[in-house]
Amino acid sequence: MRIALLCETFSKKMGYLQRSLPKYLAMLGADVHVITMDLFPYHQTKDFAQTYSGFNQASELIADTEERFEGYTLHVLRHEKVLGHMRMVGLTDKLRKLRPDVVQTMANFGWIAMDAAKLKPALGYKLFTGNHFHVSVFPLAQRNGNQRWDGERIRCLLTRTIPGWMVSAVTEKCYAITPDCAKVANHFFGVPRSKIEVCPLGVDSEFFHPPLTPSTRETRRQLRAEIGFEPQDIVCVYSGRFSEDKNPLLLAKAISDLRKRGEPFRGLFVGNGAQAEAIRQLSGNVVLPFVPINLLGDYFRSADVGVWPTQESMSMLDAAACGLPIVVNHTLEAPERIEGNGIRYHLNELEDLIRALLELRDPDVRKRLGDHGAEKMLRDYSWLNIARRRMRDYQFAVAPDREVEETFVSEEKNLA
Secondary structure: OEEEEEOOOOOOOOOOHHHHHHHHHHHOOOEEEEEEEOOOOOOOOOOHHHHHOOOOOHHHOOOOEEEEEOOEEEEEEEEEEEOOEEEEEOHHHHHHHHOOOEEEEOOOOOHHHHHHHHHHHHHOOEEEEEEOOOHHHOHHHHOOOOOOOOHHHHHHHHHHHHHHHHHHOOOOEEEEOOHHHHHHHHHHOOOOHHHEEEOOOOEOOOOOOOOOOHHHHHHHHHHHHHHOOOOOOEEEEEEEEOOOOOOOHHHHHHHHHHHHOOOOEEEEEEEEOOOHHHHHOOOOEEEEOOOOHHHHHHHHHOOOEEEOOOOOOHHHHHHHHOOOOEEEEOOOOOHHHOOOOEEEEOOOOHHHHHHHHHHOOOHHHHHHHHHHHHHHHHHHOEHHHHHHHHHHHHHHHHOOOOOOOOOOOHHHHHHO
16 A cells, blocks of 8 residues: 655654654555655744754755655655745645555645645545644634634634635545544534544654663663763653743743752753743753654653643653653643643642642652553554554555455564
8 A cells, every 4th residue: 555644844853743653654564655845843933943953954854855764755845835835846746656545644724635635536545634733722722612703713714614624525534633633623624523533643662662671771870860860869851842832941940949949859851942041040950952753762761750831742642651750731631641640730830830740759659650651652652553543544445345454564573
């Protein structure tokens, strides 16, 4: 089976669906092609240069090229801006050349989804879409039922709801990564409930796993020592953008306050952004630059607790897979991510965050929650199992009358 995954952005250093899902689909025997543009994640954000300078280099993705990467073929097309949104240049010719059985897009609206839907009748592939918009990052969904028809709501109707409804008319399924993403897809992006399936993002178990071997335990010890952590320190890690909406500064303040109280907490912040300097100025906190996905697991395993103060993050899953208990805010719309392996605090309330961290002072509590999270991630959130699920759907869509048989390559035994 030939599968084409269409995505606006791609990074070889980050662990998003664009990079990980095709890796595991290829391991299951599919001929996978990722088609992207010469753009990088978050290119549209106002602080892109400040946050990602030195991590994602422009030379990493060169337009009009293709290469083999992690078992699949990566195609990079040029981009053009049409009506304020990015569109792939040459997508029609690329899909005509590849003749995929299945096309998977990341969203069900926008130029990529619209062009994929337009080409579907002529090329005969089965089209699948997705939605990764949480309520926490979509303001219209936060109005508590007050959906008045103001300018913002009308713009959504014209640019997302109607185009999304048109694309969904020729779509097999739309994969929403959480139940709240499913609600956003249905209420705002024009996807019928009957075509929405909740399918979570995954964890790459090659990189994210607990420190159970002598080698990984020694790496943990060495890395903590290099950073400057003592064996008795309780290290709280955050990774990602240091932006106002992510607000990792709140965690840094909590660590500083706990240190003043004589508590053995330290903060480890891996990433960059507008709050970086303020975090550095607070006692007990260490700031490190972004690291590639193949190294990030070592930093999670060197810590004791994972904390994401505001918005949902893929890193929550990765840290949980490494055996860390997770602290998140009370508005989290994906509670299944931290049930049995995490603690909630009241959003943006410093004292309540401190309360939550103190609940994790006991190493036995941390181990109990961390072990449960690592088991859950491997069982329910591994990219291998998610890829199996997608393959079954793809195979059934292409040949509904044929018995679905999964083909696994020998490499799968190394992923257990």
